Amino acid sequence: MTVKSVLKWILGILWLPVYLAYDLAVGSLRVGWEILTPGSQISPAFVEVALRCRTDFEISMMANLVSLTPGSLTVAARHDPATVWVHAMYASSHESIVRYVHTIEDHLLRATRPEGVPPRPEDLERDEGGQRR
């Protein structure tokens, strides 16, 4: 472990609450706007997302962080292989939700892993419409 990676780790720990506050505010305003304006633009979906998290702490943090943001909600979680099922209110496509959850995961892993964040897995099992091949 180099000095640089430790510094990045500390930065990751400090950055996580800032990112969460931003995410919470943006999600609240979006859902709040949806509630206050007439009509319905929501397109909800249940999305299965494979995670890079490994430990119990990482998976439960991940499930909680997703639930914390208005507009997305963890419905189920699995330990091995690590997976969460997310209910998202604005699912324009399968891809967009997977990308959103992986962004949160990036920020989380930057704070929990001193050795750095593994790259995102390609979601090869899906086609454009989000169906299994």
Next chain:
Amino acid sequence: MNTVELVGDLLMLAGALAFLVGALGMMRLPDLYSRLSGVTISGAFGTALILIGLLLHQPSWPNLLKISLALVIQLATTAVGGSAMARAGYLTGSPQAEATLFDDLAVEEGQELDAEGHPGQSRPDNGS
């Protein structure tokens, strides 16, 4: 009244409005899962704004510690409660909004539900 207190007042007012929006969302949104998302506006965003407003009214180091602790615990419990309710709702078959695009859990459920059970029910301690 100084500027800091005024900002505190505004934050608390915004927090109260967030609670109102969350309450309206309970009626406006189409299904259980969206409503739970709406409740998060009150439980997480509204509470956070009110607590920060409170801190600006009485700023001191002990208060910062207490309010940070209250905020962390509140956010954690809101998230855990929301997940638990969503899962209970799903497992008992709460109806989904008609606009729902796809449901990855249902695909899983259509397959065998023998030893493993529902994917949401697996636990770290039951082997597999």
